[in-house]
Amino acid sequence: MPHPIRLSDFLDSPGPDRAAVLADLDGCLLSGETVLPDVPRLLARCGDRLWIVSNNSTDTAQTLAVRLARLGLPVPAGRILLAGEMTLRTLQAERPGARVALFAASPLQVLACALGLYPDRRRPDLMVIARDTGLSFDDLAEIIALAHAGVPVRLTNPDITHPGADGTPCPETGALWAAVTAAVPRAAAVSLGKPAPDLLRRALRRAGVAPRDAVFIGDTPETDGAAAAAAGVDFVLLARPGAPARDLLQREASSC
Ligand SMILES: [Mg+2]
CATH class of the missing domain: 3.40.50.1000 (HAD superfamily/HAD-like)
Structure with a gap:
């Protein structure tokens, strides 16, 4: 190393x-x-x-570019590639109009709609799990139920944590997935992150x-x-x- x-x-x-x-x-x-x-x-x-x-699976390139500009870092959206956004764009290219159970923060929800992906948590073609700090225990139960039913999973990224400002680990999408596989050990996910x-x-x-x-x-x-x-x-x-x-x-x- x-x-x-x-x-x-x-x-x-x-x-x-x-x-x-x-x-x-x-x-x-x-x-x-x-x-x-x-x-x-x-x-x-x-x-x-x-x-x-x-x-990152919370922002889109557009929302991150705005956030970075506010912090004095002018990087245009065209030079920002993010795992969450790439997961949705790849899905749209492979399965246009797919019915998706999307567990994600609002920037990715808005992007999914703009791409023509159809939100559906009852009978989805597949499930996308991103980092959503507003996720509830009920959401976790829904994810586990869908994984148990064999719905294919796209995980935006497998990271367990990312470092917070003082070095404290912040839970990431992989930590959520670890909770899912604790309940459904046979569940498998594809990740482009x-x-x-x-x-x-x-x-x-x-x-x-x-x-x-x-x-x-x-x-x-x-x-x-x-x-x-x-x-x-x-x-x-x-x-x-x-x-x-x-x-x-x-x-x-x-x-x-
Ligand atoms: Mg890093």
Whole structure:
């Protein structure tokens, strides 16, 4: 596994000069609603070569672009690829007009309607599970009942948690799925989110850049690193805020 480095170290390397710089969002650019150190420098250095590739399944690219702009990070929606949105767009392309039991926050609900996916929790063709902080116990019971009935599942992303502003783990879609499979152990889900390479491949296709000419910076080896490896893109592991970076690790090792 690569050693984690700080974003400032990455900025001092040739990495940001690649034809495309793909970046994870939570723990790399943002922590909660806080912009992490040196991220404005990253945007200034990379300009339109910077792409956000995130397992976020709460926002759409449009809603996230607005949120980022408010935080002083002007990244247009066209350079933001998100697992939740990609799941719905892929579904619309594969099964236009499908009847979908969608468990998601309102930006994805609105997008599903705009794409022509038909909301139906009684007799759905399939179920989509995204991150919805308004999800209730009754919703969980509905999800479990549908999984028990054998309704195919698209899980936006398998992450168990993402780091909150102070490092406290925030439950993610994978934690919800763990609750579902605790109740229905035979349930299986398909996910296009990282560690699958789909988000990265889509970003590179949109950028017109070959994998060897790109780099991906992320804070989670199990998802970001694995997705980079599967897409054939060089990976740089960033230290999470408050976590020791490589120079600190080396200093600690040499003092032992
Ligand atoms: Mg992350």
